[in-house]
Amino acid sequence: MKPGRLGIGIIGAGKVGAVLGAALRGVGHAVVGVSAVSEASKERAELLLPGVPVLEVAEIVERAELVLLAVPDDVLPELVSGLGAMGAWQVGQLVAHTSGRFGVGVLAPVRAAGGIPLALHPAMTFTGMSLDLTRLTDCNFGVTADPAMLPIAQALVVEMGAEPVVIAEADRVLYHAALAHSANHMVTLVAQAAQILGDIGVESPSQLLGPLLRASLENALASGESALTGPVARGDVGTVAAHSAALREHALDTGAGDVLDSYLAMAGATAARAARRRLLSTEAYLGVQAALTADDAGPSTGTPAA
Incomplete structure (x- = not known):
């Protein structure tokens, strides 16, 4: 990898996760693993993230410097807390979710373990195909993070070709x-x-x-x-x-x-x-x-x- 590049793990090879993983890979980051359960998600991972191994969630978290949680809103809290109970989160690890509803509060177990929580929600509908990568250049992300970490979240969005819009934690649901x-x-x-x-x-x-x-x-x-x-x-x-x-x-x-x-x-x-x-x-x-x-x-x- 180039200096300053991250090893990224994608949890959830749905339409959003696979596309964002491909966008980050396209600017030089390495996708070290992706989770995919359904046949559709496996096919999507193969199409957009060729050569990336399909791994279990815990193994992805262990390998990744940045974990991207692209799972349904209702699944997110239990997934984060479950991984926290397993002691999976790591000190200094970046953990970003793509939920619009939640800010960084839902990532409290990550913070407790010394990780860095980020909320990166793309304000766009996704097809899960490569044409979404082009659409990202005309897309905004609702970004929430601790003030000191906000530049990291914004930089990740800009790297994907999109525009970050800062949303306060208390305003995420609205x-x-x-x-x-x-x-x-x-x-x-x-x-x-x-x-x-x-x-x-x-x-x-x-x-x-x-x-x-x-x-x-x-x-x-x-x-x-x-x-x-x-x-x-x-x-x-x-x-x-x-x-x-x-x-x-x-x-x-x-x-x-x-x-x-x-x-x-x-x-x-x-x-x-x-x-x-x-x-x-x-x-x-x-x-x-x-x-x-x-x-x-x-x-x-x-x-x-x-």
Whole structure:
């Protein structure tokens, strides 16, 4: 290895772990081992980390100067504490996890053993393929570490071609909620819109939605709520009422009550935010809310469509 390079162990060859391991390997670090249980993770490790041995978790921790824990959030605390109970963590060892929810508090057993805890969460969705390595250059990481160790965490992110954003320990859950609310729920909203279009016979909903959604996202990122358009922002009460009625009927016909529920919730939230910013008059706001609640007694199954 080149001077200053680390021996890195990857625990979890999921979509995130394998890609980050490949990114760190690409800048000269040595990946000394990777854990992989499922066939998919083994194939991913072979594709992105060729030649890296698949080892047991304890052996990876023993060999590595930097341990990267790329495991599901709910698995992380037990894994860290279990390895701590085994006496696996080492003095001076860097231990970084990729969870968005947790900061460095979850790595208390590492700290107790004299290790250095880091939280490095990539704010990106992963495919687990090599194209993710290119996407890292346009990615930000939510970084949390002790003040003296923060430069180490930031340097690792920069080495991968990404940009570190410092998140306070106490803010990690809200930080992660913001990302999940935007990215995950956007997928649900797009899927619901595509379902409606498909139900009325549009052959390629994605082709119809694509230009609109891309422009909306770009405008929202550039201008925030000032980019808001549509019937709610205009206070077009008649259109909002027509939407609500049509979606109630659609829910009855298809069982897709989740689409109606999402529309009512998001339209209500949009109206409230527009009113607070005085993009919508009080009269128009009350009219929109009345249109959304005009048929509250109507059915909404709240269950997935068959």
